[in-house]
Amino acid sequence: MPDEMEEIVAEFITESEETLDRIDPLFVELEIKGEDKEMLNQIFRSVHTIKGAAGFLGFQPVVDVAHNAESIMKKLREGEIRMSKPLMDAVLKSVDMLRLLLRHIKQKDGVTENTAPLLSELKTALENAVTAAGTQESGVRSQEPAGSSQEPGVRSQKTEDGRGISEESEIRNPQSVIAEPQATEKEALQTLRVDVNKIDKVMDLTGEVVLVRNRLLNIVTQLEHQYTDDHDVQSLLEAVSNLDLITSDMQLGVMKMRMQPIAKVFSKFPRLVRDISGPLGKLVNLKVSGEETEVDKSVIEQIADSMVHIIRNAVDHGLETPQERRAKGKAEAGTISISAEQKGNQIVIEVSDDGRGINLDRVKTKALKQNLISEEESVRMTDDAALNMIFLPGFSTADVATEISGRGVGMDVVKTNVSKLNGSVEITTHKDKGSTLTIRIPLTLAIIQTLMVRSGNARYAVPLAPVEETLMVSKEAISEMSGTDALVIRGKVYPLFRLTELLGTSQEKADFKYAVVVNIADKHFCIGVDELLGQEEVVIKSVAGMNSTSSFLLGATITGDGRVVFILDLTALSRVAMGAVTV
Amino acid sequence: MPDLKMKILVVDDFSTMRRIVKNVLKQLGYENIDEAEDGVQALAKLKTSGYGLMVSDWNMPNMDGLELLKAVRRDPEISKLPILMVTAEAEKAMVITAIQSGVNNYIVKPFTAEVFKEKMDKIFEKLEK
Numbered sequence: 001m002p003d004e005m006e007e008i009v010a011e012f013i014t015e016s017e018e019t020l021d022r023i024d025p026l027f028v029e030l031e032i033k034g035e036d037k038e039m040l041n042q043i044f045r046s047v048h049t050i051k052g053a054a055g056f057l058g059f060q061p062v063v064d065v066a067h068n069a070e071s072i073m074k075k076l077r078e079g080e081i082r083m084s085k086p087l088m089d090a091v092l093k094s095v096d097m098l099r100l101l102l103r104h105i106k107q108k109d110g111v112t113e114n115t116a117p118l119l120s121e122l123k124t125a126l127e128n129a130v131t132a133a134g135t136q137e138s139g140v141r142s143q144e145p146a147g148s149s150q151e152p153g154v155r156s157q158k159t160e161d162g163r164g165i166s167e168e169s170e171i172r173n174p175q176s177v178i179a180e181p182q183a184t185e186k187e188a189l190q191t192l193r194v195d196v197n198k199i200d201k202v203m204d205l206t207g208e209v210v211l212v213r214n215r216l217l218n219i220v221t222q223l224e225h226q227y228t229d230d231h232d233v234q235s236l237l238e239a240v241s242n243l244d245l246i247t248s249d250m251q252l253g254v255m256k257m258r259m260q261p262i263a264k265v266f267s268k269f270p271r272l273v274r275d276i277s278g279p280l281g282k283l284v285n286l287k288v289s290g291e292e293t294e295v296d297k298s299v300i301e302q303i304a305d306s307m308v309h310i311i312r313n314a315v316d317h318g319l320e321t322p323q324e325r326r327a328k329g330k331a332e333a334g335t336i337s338i339s340a341e342q343k344g345n346q347i348v349i350e351v352s353d354d355g356r357g358i359n360l361d362r363v364k365t366k367a368l369k370q371n372l373i374s375e376e377e378s379v380r381m382t383d384d385a386a387l388n389m390i391f392l393p394g395f396s397t398a399d400v401a402t403e404i405s406g407r408g409v410g411m412d413v414v415k416t417n418v419s420k421l422n423g424s425v426e427i428t429t430h431k432d433k434g435s436t437l438t439i440r441i442p443l444t445l446a447i448i449q450t451l452m453v454r455s456g457n458a459r460y461a462v463p464l465a466p467v468e469e470t471l472m473v474s475k476e477a478i479s480e481m482s483g484t485d486a487l488v489i490r491g492k493v494y495p496l497f498r499l500t501e502l503l504g505t506s507q508e509k510a511d512f513k514y515a516v517v518v519n520i521a522d523k524h525f526c527i528g529v530d531e532l533l534g535q536e537e538v539v540i541k542s543v544a545g546m547n548s549t550s551s552f553l554l555g556a557t558i559t560g561d562g563r564v565v566f567i568l569d570l571t572a573l574s575r576v577a578m579g580a581v582t583v
Numbered sequence: 584m585p586d587l588k589m590k591i592l593v594v595d596d597f598s599t600m601r602r603i604v605k606n607v608l609k610q611l612g613y614e615n616i617d618e619a620e621d622g623v624q625a626l627a628k629l630k631t632s633g634y635g636l637m638v639s640d641w642n643m644p645n646m647d648g649l650e651l652l653k654a655v656r657r658d659p660e661i662s663k664l665p666i667l668m669v670t671a672e673a674e675k676a677m678v679i680t681a682i683q684s685g686v687n688n689y690i691v692k693p694f695t696a697e698v699f700k701e702k703m704d705k706i707f708e709k710l711e712k
Contacts, residue, residue, distance in 0.1 A: 004606065012599040019597075045642055049597045052671060055693035056603045193598065 011193075012053050013106050019046045020095055021267060027092055028270035035076070035083055043091070044073035050098065061115050062101050068122040069094035072129075081129035090125040092271075093118055196297065199257050206247075206254045207539040211558050213247045214536065216240050218560030255296070255443075262340045262349075263291035265304045269338060272308060276315050283322050283333035284315055290340035295347050299441055302421055303349070306414040310351050310437050311336065313410065318355035318435055328432060330354070345443045345465060346423075352436035358429040360386045366395065387427060391415045419571055422463075422554065424520060448540060450567065452533035452559070453516065455499040456506065461538050461557060461567040462527070466518050470532055473515045487515055487526050495577060496526040502573050503552055520574040527573070536560060540567055552576070585707045589635030590615045594625045594651065595669070596643045604638055604669070610696045611703075622646025626654055629661050636703070638667045641677065649681060656685040665706050 023046045026039045051066035069091050075081045097118050104111045220233075220240045227233045266288050277284045295303075319325075319334035326332055340349045364378045367389050373381070389395060393412040418425045423441035442448070442465060450461035451470070471489070478485050478496060485496040496515060500506035512528035538557040554567040591613055595601045601618045608616055617634070619625035621643045629637070637655070641648035648668060656662050668681050668689040678689050687706045690699060 008599065008602050008606065011602060015597060015599050045644075048642060048671065049600070052692050053597060053599045053603065056600075 009057060009105065012057060013102050016050045016053070016102055017099065019050060020099055021264070022046065024095070024271045025267050027088060027095075028274050030083070031085075031088060031274070035079075037077060040073060040077040044070060044077050047073060047094075047098075059101070059105060061113065062098060062105075064119060065094050065097050065101070065115055065122075068119055068126075069098075072122065072126050075126070075129070081126075081131055084130065087125050087129055090118075090122050094122060196258075199254070203254050203258070206251055207541075209247055210251060210537065210539050213240075213243055214538075214560040215562060217244060256294075258297045259294040260297055260300060261292050262295050262300065262347075264300050265307060266291045266338060266340070268304070269307075269311060272311060273315060273336065276312060280316060281321055282315055282319050284319065285333045285335045287335060287337040289338070293340040293342055293347065295340075295441070296443075299347070299421055302417050303439070303441075306417045306439075307338075307349070307351065309410055309414055311338070314351060314353040314355065314435075318353040318357075320356050324356075342443070347441045347443060349439040349441070350436060352434060354434040357431040357433055358387060358390070358427075358435055359431075363387070363389055367392070370395070387429060390427070391425075422569075422571070424571055448538060448567075450536055450538045451516065452536050452565070453499070453514075453529040454531040454533060455512070455529045456510075458505075459533065459559075459563070459565045460499065460529075461536065461559075461565050462516060462518075463554070463567065463570055464535065466520050466570050468517045468519050468524070471515045471517065472513060473528065475511060489517065492524075494524050494526050496528060497577055498528040502527065502576055518570055518574070520570055523574060523578055525574065525577045538565075538567065585703055586635060587612045588615060589613070590617060590633060592617050592619060592625060592628060592634045592637045592639075594619045594622070594637065594639040594643070594648075596620050596640070600640065607694075607696045607699050608638075611700055622648070622651035622654065625651055626658075629655065629664065630658075634661075634664060636665045636667065636706075638669060640669045641671075649677070649684065652681060652684050652686055665710060667702060667706060 023043045026043055030036060030039055047066050047070045051063050051070060054060075054062035054066065072081075072087060072091055076083060076087070081087075097113065097115060100113060101115075104113070217240060220237050223230075223233050224237055269288060270286060273284050273286045314336050315334075319336070320328070320330075322332040325334065334353060334355055336351065336353045338349075338351050340347060342348075360383055363386055364373070364381075367373045367386075368375065368378055372389065372392055372395070378386075390411045391414075395410075395412065415425050418439055418441065421441045423439060425437065425439045427435060427437050429435035449464040451464050451467055453460055453462055471487075473487065477487060479488060479493075480486065481493060481495065487494050487496045494517065498506075498510065498512055500510070512530050514529050514532050515526040516529060516532075517524065517526050536559060538559070540555040541557055543553075543556050552569050552572045554569045556564055556566050559565050591608060593601050593604045593608070593616060595604065598620075605616050605618070617628060619628055622639075623645050625637065625639065626646070628634075639648045639651060643651075646654070652666060652668070655664055655666065665687045666685075668678070668686045669692055670678060670681075670689055672691055681689060687709070688702050690702045
């Protein structure tokens with residue numbers, strides 16, 4: 001049954017990747033904490049398990065790599081050899097190779113990797129490993145239960161076609177097998193493995209139900225006006241209200257199905273930091289918090305790469321070398337803090353470092369050199385605006401693009417990826433104190449609350465979350481500020497734009513009656529519209545062939561009365577709005 | 584010949600492995616197959632209904648294969664359960680312990696359906712004697 005096999009292989013790959021993900025942070029911990037039987041055992045078992053399944057499925061390269069790594073882990077766990085950097089590096093490389101091999105299998109690209117150099121590195125590392133034999137050093141001996149005998153010394157491995165077979169295991173007293181720790185109680189969490197596509201289908205259908213519910217609500221409300229005393233209409237109203245409540249609960253339930261702890265992304269960071277900081281000669285203290293915060297699966301997929309880039313930047317550019325830090329009176333090891341938190345209906349992720357901060361002069365110089373701004377602009381621009389230039393495409397202040405970061409494909413990609421999630425990213429910095437990057441992403445991706453407005457003949461849906469207030473505006477209240485209209489609200493000045501102007505649908509400076517005050521990433525501005533039509537919960541449907549950033553639209557939706565209405569992308573509009581303002 | 588309708592319990596903490604073993608069993612004609620993730624779950628299931636055979640991995644968290652084997656042999660209700668141990672090549676030494684603790688047979692992975700059938704037949708031949 002070829003389909004069955006395909007499914008088994010797919011499951012094998014997913015499970016193996018998850019297993020490897022779980023042991024990644026352990027390597028870093030081992031290096032810090034030193035030998036820990038439990039962790040060594042976990043790594044051993046994980047590799048052993050992958051080897052077992054791979055054997056069945058005929059993936060010989062995976063078996064070979066896993067087998068050799070497993071042999072090392074086995075000896076480490078039993079205390080026969082001592083941990084060392086070359087040993088750990090070799091095992092880490094095997095983990096990476098296993099991932100690579102799994103990827104090839106997944107993608108069916110037919111690429112074969114040359115595992116020979118790695119295999120020989122593993123064997124060499126094992127042969128050169130310092131044995132625990134003969135040394136009286138404590139702490140290296142494994143904690144065997146009393147009465148077990150252990151064969152001292154390491155027999156050299158017999159190697160046949162890349163399979164290292166240890167002779168030890170056959171002679172050793174079986175009682176020296178380390179028992180699995182029984183203290184760990186398995187949590188009663190029952191889980192189910194479900195194909196993501198199935199969940200997405202249900203999410204889609206839920207979205208459709210929401211739309212139909214909206215229509216029903218609409219119709220029922222009208223009926224209620226017309227036939228206020230009709231008994232049947234009252235019953236209908238009741239039933240639809242019920243449906244309303246249930247639909248909301250269903251929406252929430254389905255959304256939660258797709259949510260996973262962001263630990264999935266965060267768990268890779270200790271290893272990442274270890275791998276980058278070494279060659280750069282930086283000492284890094286990594287603090288991670290809020291990894292239990294749950295986010296939608298698509299967020300996890302999209303945000304991982306961006307965060308890797310941000311962290312690379314922090315280690316490479318943000319943090320100073322230990323000598324520099326000492327000279328500044330700072331601790332030699334720099335601290336990078338990563339946190340995730342749910343605030344209201346947003347997820348807020350922060351990455352901050354206590355390094356040198358971003359040098360605004362260098363940013364301006366670079367921007368000038370790349371003709372991104374003029375001399376005059378560079379003098380006039382605010383620090384805030386200068387700082388945000390790092391998000392411009394192609395921008396990079398590293399004079400020589402280091403291998404690790406600074407190839408100019410950086411922060412603008414991060415910004416784009418975050419925008420795709422309808423989120424925002426911003427940065428703050430202080431000289432010699434460090435920088436903080438904040439990413440905000442809305443919780444619900446496909447269904448949002450909106451404010452319906454009319455501008456001219458068209459209706460639009462304005463995402464409600466960023467809307468702070470709405471006001472009625474008389475012509476006299478509009479003032480001018482360096483070429484742009486503005487409104488003064490409770491003493492603060494906010495730039496004001498007609499919706500038609502922002503969307504570019506009309507050049508006329510027509511009158512409008514209402515202003516919608518919007519707050520995007522702490523930047524405020526007002527949008528002038530002709531009519532406010534009330535709140536509506538809306539399902540974002542993407543429109544084929546439409547590109548969000550150029551069209552200022554998040555998508556479209558079908559409203560309660562059955563018409564198609566476009567949903568505004570306030571982040572994109574804010575860029576136009578703020579771009580027009582020079583202070 | 585072992586009864587094709589008998590209920591079989593497959594125990595392994597890696598779900599892909601359980602699936603592979605299940606597949607092998609299905610190839611041999613067995614349809615009534617149940618799964619457990621570790622020794623604790625397995626014991627719970629064994630106590631509640633009648634299983635004709637258990638196929639268990641060695642290395643599992645919470646309660647490993649050897650512990651599970653011993654626990655089954657100690658329990659008068661299920662002590663006669665035929666048990667087939669799945670081991671890796673390098674674990675041969677443990678096979679001695681397993682046999683001493685009462686395992687019916689062992690099989691080294693990776694294995695084919697043919698080898699599996701041989702091992703099963705051997706178990707049930709012996710039992711019939």
